[in-house]
Amino acid sequence: MDDRFESRFFRQSDPKMKEFIFTLPPAWWSRCYEYPWASKFVESSDTVLDAGCGISHPFKFFLSDTCREVHACDIDERILSSTAILQEIEADFGQEEVTKFPLRHFDNIHFAKADLAKLPYEKGKFDKIFCISVLEHLNTKVMQSILKEFKRTLKDTGLIILTFDYPTINLDTFINIITEVGLKFNGSVSLTLPDDAVFSDLYGRLYCYRAVLRKG
Template identity: 25%
Template sequence: MFHLPLTSLRAQFDDIDIYLFDQLLKGRIQKGIHLLDAGCGAGRNITYMMQAGVQVYGADISAEAIEKTRELASELAPTLPARNFVVADLDALPFAEDKFDVVLCSAVLHFARSEEHFKGIVQELWRVLKPGGMLFARFSTTIGLEGKLQQVEGRFYRMSHGPVWFLADEELIAELEKSLGAERLEPLKTVLVEQDRTMTTWVVKKAPSRY
């Protein structure tokens, strides 16, 4: 009987977000769909998608990161055009409205430059998402650490490791859901990391078109 080596997992999945892996297990990401990784970095969350026949796109503000993702795609999925991967600020994506079945945005939103920038990114991710499509976002929040963080101004907080991050709270997330008409596919899931930050997973669906 042939067994795959456990070491092959890293080659298949790279450093995929474990909560995104959960969406794969639930069948919400399928071969042939159009998927955007917004803030893709060097492609850690889309390595498996490329190999699985997903029509992957990526956007990142770093030209160096996009070059690495294009190199990864050329190796794992040579039929994916290099133009699928673009340098862009996430609040101004160069993609058509209603283009993607799934939009990912993992470990990015807490780097927003202002509350308006944060909302602008979310609205832009929503714009390019097809009716009936899924938005998966994971970002640092104040949930579970209310009153325990060093507030700088507004929703900006100094993190224990030094940088200042924009941290949404449950109220802001609920406000966005209402304004977008989003339907939660999962309850909010928040993980406490070493008592100094939390990471919240937000998975929502865009209402299907009525026409």
């Protein structure tokens, strides 16, 4: 059975990678699980979006070596500056990582400064939209607008692969929003918090939920 399509909490038994392009800092407690899972959806023929990609965050760089066409957008204007991106990589991961960083990524990725609730892309552009640990930073109204934009820019056969912190986002609220905007889960769904759920106490007790969505 292909477990990757199940929407559920990450478990400690899930694949974990401490290095994903860069050595991931301990404070990025969920990324070592999120990135290996999200990477399972990537195909060489895909046109993809890393939505709310962050400045130094490595998933967009992974995509650029794998997919046919890669777009990455963030509200932070530094996303448009290769110099600023390298500075942030140094701040987060160290000078050695900057020295080793393949500059081809700047040519292989289409960067954009963008509000996720007003994406600058045409209807039905993307095979996959990735949104990793972004939604928990937004209120319910904005999250609804963003998911509407994801639906608009997704191909009819496309997938939205996203993760978010719980209980920062209430699962019942999330389900109501995706239903209202015309999305649905792609695959089985578990809302039960397992005993071995991945968690962090760095910012209060947080868990990480993963979801795979498609057009309803």
